[in-house]
Every structure is written in C-alpha cells, then in structure tokens.
Amino acid sequence: MSEPTPTARPSRTINQDPDAMPPLGKAVPLGLQHIMAMFAGNVTPPIIIAGVIGATTGEQIFLIQVALFVAGVSTLVQTMGMGPFGARLPIVQGTSFGFLPVALPLAKAFGLPAVLGASLVAGLLQILLGACLKRIRHWFSPVVTGIVVLLIGITLMPVGLKYAAGGVGSDDFASPTNLGLALFVLTVTITAHQFGRGFLKAASVLVGLVSGYLVAIALGMVDFDLVTDSTWFALPRPFAYGMEFSFTAILGMALIMFVVGLETIGNISAITMGGAGRHAKDKELSGGVMADGLATSFAALFNTLPNTAYAQNVGLVTLTGVVSRHVVTIGGLLLIAMGLFPKLGGLVAAMPHAVLGGAGIVMFGMIASAGVKIIKECELDQRAMLIIAVSLSLGIGLPAVDEIANTMPGQLGLLLKSGLVPAAVAALVLDAILPGKPGRQATQEHTMAANAESAKANP
Known part of the structure; x- marks a missing residue:
C-alpha cells in the first residue's frame, strides 16, 4: 500500500505576506x-x-x-x-x-x-x-x-x-x-x-x-x-x-x-x-x-x-x-x-x-x-472545555445582567460590565491552576517551532 501523498503547502501569495506591497493602484x-x-x-x-x-x-x-x-x-x-x-x-x-x-x-x-x-x-x-x-x-x-x-x-x-x-x-x-x-x-x-x-x-x-x-x-x-x-x-x-x-x-x-x-x-x-x-x-x-x-x-x-x-x-x-x-x-x-x-x-x-x-x-x-x-x-479535552465554558458564561452573561455590576463598588462594577475583563481573568487563572496544563517548556518549544516556520515562509 503506497504512502499517502503529503498535502502540498499552499504557495505564499502577496495577500498573505505582511512585507509584500501590492501595486499602488490596488494598495x-x-x-x-x-x-x-x-x-x-x-x-x-x-x-x-x-x-x-x-x-x-x-x-x-x-x-x-x-x-x-x-x-x-x-x-x-x-x-x-x-x-x-x-x-x-x-x-x-x-x-x-x-x-x-x-x-x-x-x-x-x-x-x-x-x-x-x-x-x-x-x-x-x-x-x-x-x-x-x-x-x-x-x-x-x-x-x-x-x-x-x-x-x-x-x-x-x-x-x-x-x-x-x-x-x-x-x-x-x-x-x-x-x-x-x-x-x-x-x-x-x-x-x-x-x-x-x-x-x-x-x-x-x-x-x-x-x-x-x-x-x-x-x-x-x-x-x-x-x-x-x-x-x-x-x-x-x-x-x-x-x-x-x-x-x-x-x-x-x-x-x-x-x-x-x-x-x-x-x-x-x-x-x-x-x-x-x-x-x-x-x-x-x-x-x-x-x-x-x-x-x-x-x-x-x-x-x-x-x-x-x-x-x-x-x-x-x-x-x-x-x-x-x-x-x-x-x-x-x-x-x-x-x-x-x-x-x-x-x-x-x-x-x-x-x-x-x-x-x-x-x-x-x-x-x-x-x-x-x-x-x-x-486539544479540546475536558480541561479546555471547562475553561471555555466558565469564561464564555462570564463574558456573555455579565453584560446581560447589569444589576450584578451595579451592586459592586466603584471600578469593580465598571470592569464587570464589560464582560471581557472577568472572562479574560477567569481564563488566565483557570489555565494556570487547573491540573493537566502542558508544561512551560513544551509551550516555548511550540512557539519557537511556529516562529521558525514563519521565518522560513518569510525569508
């Protein structure tokens, strides 16, 4: 049985390259x-x-x-x-x-x-x-x-x-x-x-x-x-x-x-x-x-x-x-x-x-x-799904219920009204403390690999 043909990487077009300059009439x-x-x-x-x-x-x-x-x-x-x-x-x-x-x-x-x-x-x-x-x-x-x-x-x-x-x-x-x-x-x-x-x-x-x-x-x-x-x-x-x-x-x-x-x-x-x-x-x-x-x-x-x-x-x-x-x-x-x-x-x-x-x-x-x-x-495992669930509930739910923010003192109430603030904080905290997070070294290696791949695409 023959090996499957690898999917060819699409050629990089001028649209996808941040450093490319379209003709002035289009730019x-x-x-x-x-x-x-x-x-x-x-x-x-x-x-x-x-x-x-x-x-x-x-x-x-x-x-x-x-x-x-x-x-x-x-x-x-x-x-x-x-x-x-x-x-x-x-x-x-x-x-x-x-x-x-x-x-x-x-x-x-x-x-x-x-x-x-x-x-x-x-x-x-x-x-x-x-x-x-x-x-x-x-x-x-x-x-x-x-x-x-x-x-x-x-x-x-x-x-x-x-x-x-x-x-x-x-x-x-x-x-x-x-x-x-x-x-x-x-x-x-x-x-x-x-x-x-x-x-x-x-x-x-x-x-x-x-x-x-x-x-x-x-x-x-x-x-x-x-x-x-x-x-x-x-x-x-x-x-x-x-x-x-x-x-x-x-x-x-x-x-x-x-x-x-x-x-x-x-x-x-x-x-x-x-x-x-x-x-x-x-x-x-x-x-x-x-x-x-x-x-x-x-x-x-x-x-x-x-x-x-x-x-x-x-x-x-x-x-x-x-x-x-x-x-x-x-x-x-x-x-x-x-x-x-x-x-x-x-x-x-x-x-x-x-x-x-x-x-x-x-x-x-x-x-x-x-x-x-x-x-x-x-990886959308149970841990990731829990983080997404809690964050989205806060981010979408809090702006819809003004009474919660109105009961909070001063700046805290203003921050809750946005929804994005508590959601971002919840995502950061849960991702940091919940067990099962990929190690920092693995994350850094993933970032370095992504940067290296990007450098090859943008010589």
Whole structure:
C-alpha cells in the first residue's frame, strides 16, 4: 500500500505576506477600505467626551481632528515600526471604546485634564507590559488567547447591529430605511467577496461601503454640515486642555489598560492566524503591545482618548486575506491627511451609521471566527472545555445582567460590565491552576517551532 501523498503547502501569495506591497493602484483603495471600516469607531468617542465636557461645535471638530491625526501616526508606528515599538503587521490604531466606561465618569468628576494625565501614565505602564511580554507569554495559551478574540467578536456584534439600525440615539433608529440600507451594504459586500476575483474580492468591504454611501446620498440621508463647518487646513495642537494627575483616575485607567493589552494580544494573534495562517511571533506581540501603549501616551499629549489596535480591521484582514502591512501604512497616511485637512475627515464622517453597520455585521463575525480558529489549536479535552465554558458564561452573561455590576463598588462594577475583563481573568487563572496544563517548556518549544516556520515562509 503506497504512502499517502503529503498535502502540498499552499504557495505564499502577496495577500498573505505582511512585507509584500501590492501595486499602488490596488494598495490605495485597500488602505482606504481600512479607514472607512474604522472611521465611525474612531470619531465617536471624542464626540461623546465632547458632550460630557460641554464642548462647543468648534471644540468638537478639533477633538475629531486630533483623534484622526493621532490614529494615523500611531498606525504608522505599528506598521512600519520604530525600534522595539510596532508589530510590523497590518494593524490600524484608533480611539479605544474600552476606556470610555472609566473615562466618562472621570471626565465628569475631575475634568478632561485628569483623564489625559491618567491616560499618559496608563500608556507608559502598557509599554512596560509589552517589554516584559516575552517572559510571560506562556500565560497566553491558545485557549486563553482564543477566548479573548472570540469574546471581542461577540462583544462587537451588537455594536454592528446598532450601527445597522442607524446608531443609538438616532430619531429613526431601527427604521425600515436604515435596516434596508444596511442589508443592501451587507448583500453587496457578500456578493463582491464570494463572486468577485482578485482586487474586487479583496476590496469587497470598500465596494459595499461606497455603494451604500451613494445610495444614502440619493435617498437624502447624508448631512454635509460637518464638512461645511470644517476648515480646509489646521495643525493639531498638543496640551490644548492641559494635563492633571489624580490617583483615582490613574488607577481606573491602569486597570482598563491591562484588559486593552489582552485585546491587543488577541487582535495580533487573530491577524497572524486568520490572515497569514501562522502563530504570532514574540517580537510581534511585544512590539504591538508596546506600540499600543506609546499610542495611548501620545494621544494624551494631543488631547484625545487612549488608542488601541482596532478589532474591526482585524475582521477585515481575516475576511479579505490581505495581510500586507504597507496597505495599512497607506491607510495611516490617509488618516493623517484627514487630521490635517478636516474637510476630508468630515466627508467620511458624514457617512450614515447604517452603511457602516452593514459592513460591520460580517467583519465582527469574522473576528469571532478567528477566535474559534485559535481555540482549535489546543486539544479540546475536558480541561479546555471547562475553561471555555466558565469564561464564555462570564463574558456573555455579565453584560446581560447589569444589576450584578451595579451592586459592586466603584471600578469593580465598571470592569464587570464589560464582560471581557472577568472572562479574560477567569481564563488566565483557570489555565494556570487547573491540573493537566502542558508544561512551560513544551509551550516555548511550540512557539519557537511556529516562529521558525514563519521565518522560513518569510525569508
């Protein structure tokens, strides 16, 4: 009986290689696709914080401008690298929603300067976490990382549907027009992805977003007032609101920083596994987390909220398979241009939430799928199933029962509301203490083998 023919390893395409550069005519639209996918998430937190501090229309435009500028600069650090900083992967940085549950009450109690001071310190602590990550990487086994990525996707799914309904607080929330527009974008995106070839397939989300934007304009759903009110050119100003340091604010932001660090580890793992089909290298994880912290401190200097790696763009990479970091570098340059030329940012900001929601539905689902793929890397024995069961129960159940978080004191209640925090802690603790965990040496050997395999694929 003849030996079975080994399965040939697929050839590495330009889509799967982080260091490859597609032709400029394709790279620019692909970079724009990344920006349109994350744009609403990046400008919404500064709009919310502007309402809390009673900002004027001019101040709101300024806060949007600096959020775009900081996101662009921070994205370049991730994609191009700066010494030990940066994963050198297609990671888009943007204003973090994760800090909002803590930042909003702090802004009300102490003012925006205290939030910015706490963000500066939290970013420095995250840099320290990234620098030490190699020594503690054995804490983040596939079951732990996979659970975090899976829950990121599950947590974002309602966000995509709320966008599809028109955005929470809109007068026509869940109207047939909004839902129909989101369904149109979703249909176009799926059709372009499944039946398109080459560039059309890779740019399926951009095709869906542009198509939906044009339909929204035809239906009279687009308000261009923000474009009209914005100036043509403006330089971002650092320290416009000053900076103060409060122990209470620093403690709250530091706790959330650790969770955001876990999210970044999960996002990087999802990119390499879902897009490139390999495990993340130590230097990619460490550099990515350090760049995340640097971006948060840099954001504080420029008057905006902490930055983080954007999960929706991870979903985009997983969906399209385009892992070129240079594509996202172009996206970072576009973000900087929008920060320097506010009218450009206003043009994208005018896109209705329903259009973004149609694309978000599939992208956020792809993040959860990447989490499942990571979990499959471990042996799904009774031990692993128990860790998954407890973590998912906490991660999905706690956000659905606000009364539990409301009975807890201060910051603990805020952390429980996210669901991701207790789930990640439960996964880390259970994986560390339950008997039967593969030895640390075996984990390190597995990581070294994965890194060696990746090095061969990327000579």
